[in-house]
Amino acid sequence: MSESITAQEGVLRELRLQIASGKLKPGQQVIQDSLAASLGVSRVPLREALKVLEGEGQVTYHPHRGYFVADLSVADLVEVYRIRSILEDEALRVGVPLLTDDDIEYLEDILVDVEAAAKTGNVTAVTAANRRFHFAIFEASNMPRLVRMIRNQWDATDAYRGVYFATSANLTHMNTEHRHMISALIARDVETAIAQQAAHRENSVNVVSQAINKS
Amino acid sequence: MSESITAQEGVLRELRLQIASGKLKPGQQVIQDSLAASLGVSRVPLREALKVLEGEGQVTYHPHRGYFVADLSVADLVEVYRIRSILEDEALRVGVPLLTDDDIEYLEDILVDVEAAAKTGNVTAVTAANRRFHFAIFEASNMPRLVRMIRNQWDATDAYRGVYFATSANLTHMNTEHRHMISALIARDVETAIAQQAAHRENSVNVVSQAINKS
DNA sequence: CATTCCATGATTGTATCCAATCCGTGGGCT
DNA sequence: AGCCCACGGATTGGATACAATCATGGAATG
Known part of the structure; x- marks a missing residue:
């Protein structure tokens, strides 16, 4: 059987890929509803994955406004x-x-x-x-x-x-x-x-x- | 009016304090249900705060087993x-x-x-x-x-x-x-x-x- | 007696629902 | 015209409910 993986881990991997590949562009807001839907999961594991990326500086977070792909100066x-x-x-x-x-x-x-x-x-x-x-x-x-x-x-x-x-x-x-x-x-x-x-x-x-x- | 703060931010602050003060001891598992209840929030913001702490190395995470307060060797x-x-x-x-x-x-x-x-x-x-x-x-x-x-x-x-x-x-x-x-x-x-x-x-x-x- | 197996309770993982907040828009007022 | 505020849609924040997984202990088996 292939590795049983939590949805959140899969989401994290996929997000990294989308950022690295430019599918998610710097500065762009991450719309949780649509992204979660496109990944086939609910917003909960997506949000946890985004928190990880926030800690790594890959996205920024503004309370009540959401997550944005990091845009480096x-x-x-x-x-x-x-x-x-x-x-x-x-x-x-x-x-x-x-x-x-x-x-x-x-x-x-x-x-x-x-x-x-x-x-x-x-x-x-x-x-x-x-x-x-x-x-x-x-x-x-x-x-x-x-x-x-x-x-x-x-x-x-x-x-x-x-x-x-x-x-x-x-x-x-x-x-x-x-x-x-x-x-x-x-x-x-x-x-x-x-x-x-x-x-x-x-x-x-x-x-x-x-x-x-x-x- | 005092700063309107998200629950998650408050939880994060409180968790840091409890870890620093030893109320949460190294090695101890974080039981989400009881901790969330004691903080007066649901598990969702608690889990997001824990993800932040995981990124900082303050807690470790094992899928399906939960979060544990980091125990440094x-x-x-x-x-x-x-x-x-x-x-x-x-x-x-x-x-x-x-x-x-x-x-x-x-x-x-x-x-x-x-x-x-x-x-x-x-x-x-x-x-x-x-x-x-x-x-x-x-x-x-x-x-x-x-x-x-x-x-x-x-x-x-x-x-x-x-x-x-x-x-x-x-x-x-x-x-x-x-x-x-x-x-x-x-x-x-x-x-x-x-x-x-x-x-x-x-x-x-x-x-x-x-x-x-x-x- | 040691070992394997399964049942069961405890705990985590995720989906769904509703509340809170933000932001743009348009009407009304000066 | 320009400003202000109220409203509505879009989006995020969080609570709850349920599903999946794990750990424990005890019974069955060798």
Whole structure:
């Protein structure tokens, strides 16, 4: 039998997808009645899922007026990336020295997935695999709270990330970065890993800030 | 007329108090029916408030089994304080140079409140004023997301903080620390401020870890 | 005696209903 | 015309009712 899941969890997953895919656009109000209906549930589990997203900063909430998909200002964007950088630096500083050879092997397996996905050009698959790669590294820190905070920051900009991985130049660039990163990890070279991760953020922030400026 | 507030907001405030005061003990299951009844609301707003607390790590949630007041392990505690330290360092590094003379004056006003509260020995008042002091500093960073993350980390250990401010020696110590801190702020001396804040955390972690070990 | 199974009560999950609030709109007044 | 207020539709907030799930304990079985 497939995993018995609560409606609320399913709703949460679906909402994340709709925000990341742009089906729910930044600034837009979430009309609970119609959204709940379109998801095939009542408003109760939907509202609980929205509370979770509110805590992550993916939506904002105004009492008696409802939930709105978060609309980041440039200042918000700068803050999110600054926070990402201090959190990710810490995760790498702690985690890289703890990497086992098995961990490295696992990371290389993920890289194979990423590159395979890149060949097919399936943007969703690339995005997911890229994420798995970076978070597998962060998780080596053994700091689950820290990793969750980093994940929240990534999610916060999902609505703007757009189609970065849709052009082959960007895909090639990503692969190069990943290869540099894994070399640093094999050498357990913390500082290079941190620098590499910073470069990765640099690309990301450029894509996202363009998306924000367009809107 | 006083602020019209939603039930859910009131419930959230009350839950925070009950967790911080130990009325809801770490590890204990939250029985929604009875708690909702004791708060005079139905389960719907209670559940939404619990979702918020779950996002902050104050309670844990197991589908179909319910919510439990978070019970920190020593490893969790270490992680929370490590995260606090990187977040607070950043807030000070950004915020201290931005402090205006007005800000400093405001901080001194708060310190007067803290010391007045200390004289009365009202633990709740001291705790609240102490918190106001530290967060007023953090807020100088103009990084609301960062400040919120720091606040979450403070909240995470509220259930264990106990009666630190109940002994006069500790109160005296706190006042001394605050005076050192404000000197550093007046001098816009980032590094000393960071060191002072680290010392403050050091006290805190000792208190909290004792509380965890007792349980 | 240990183990499995099921019945049962306790608790959570969700749908539905109604109340409270907000917001736009239009009529009346100056 | 411009302003104010009352009203009505749209939407959210919360209470209640019921369904789904889980945990407990005791009976049946080996």
